Amino acid sequence: MEDYVKVATSLPPTGQLPTLIGISLILGLGKGGVPGLATVATATTVLTAPSDVPGGLGYAVALMVPILTIIDVYAAYLHRAALDWNTVWVLLPTSFVGMVLGQVLDKHMTDKGARLLVGIILLGILTLRTWKDVLIYLFPNWAIRNQLSGDSKELKVEIRKEGSMDSAEAEELLDNRNQYEEDDTEQVESGMSVSKNATTKIKKHQLSPARQLLWSCIVGIIGGMATMLTNSMGPILNVYLLSVAKLSPQSYIGTRAMFFCFLNLGKLPIRVMGGTLGLSMMPLVVGLGVVAVMGVFLAKPIMLGMAEKTFVKLEMGVVLFAGLRLCYMGMK
DSSP states (O other), X not given: XXXXXXXXXXXXXXXXXXXXXXXXXXXXXXXXXXXXXXHHHHHHHHHTSOTTSTTHHHHHHHHHHHHXXXXXXXXXXXXXXXXXXXXXXXXHHHHHHHHHHHHHHHXXXXXXXXXXXXXXXXXXXXXXXXXXXXXXXXXXXXXXXXTTTOOOXXXXXXXXXXXXXXXXXXXXXXXXXXXXXXXXXXXXXXXXXXXXXXXXXXXXXXXXXXXXXXXXXXXXXXXXXXXXHTSOHHHHHHHIIIIISOBOHHHHHHHHHHHHHHHHHHHHHHHHHTTSOOGGGHHHHHHHHHHHHHHHHHHHHHHHTSOHHHHHHHHHHHHHHHHHHHHHHXXX
């Protein structure tokens, strides 16, 4: 461990301190809400593992666990007004079950097999949650006539009375409906109306409580396994929070941060007992944690200035990239 700390706290060409500072800042921006950056930072962390230090990969990954915990605590505090505690409590039990299963599977699966399995599962979940949106985008006229877009029966009857409409008219109708939904606001616990970026949930197309519970069990177990096998629960959780729980961007960031805070706190004793995290790494952890918190602070104005529709599309794009990347790494 001392050899790794020496490399991590030294300057180039033999040291990695500037690289780790950059990764921490990017990680903070990603955790603060800028889509895609957290995934980039996590992937880059693996590349910093020194090949000449025995167990270097384990130390590099373990170093990020307390830093992530610090970031998540601050991000959750920053967005506490819109944090959805119900979603956190629903996901945690099944996630810990998944972590236990993942620990068992880790002894019987290769790294490539684990990446391929998680990648396929991630792409499958993404497909299940977005296939309707894809059809609506490609065939808007057909989507309206078959109520795939969620339009009311009255609108469907009106369309049939007026006759057929071309794709441009259908797209305009769908855009108008989406714009109306995006402008909705919701009362928070204090009873005051807040802007759409500060709401707890998006009102459109909510699933029934039973279906939400089923999805939470699936995502919790699979995600818990993924975080132990490949440290890749983030993309799976993103799909659930945005497409199933229907959280607004600000609530998504706070809820995601609080959830991972609990999850990472559970990982800390495992890393300590495994010998990959110790007191000699704490000064480095504190310093990089401060840099990461600065990233979270800088990310908030960027996130608040981003349209909700754009935010969701970017996050779904990152999920798609992560799934394809895991599959590629598992097959090469």
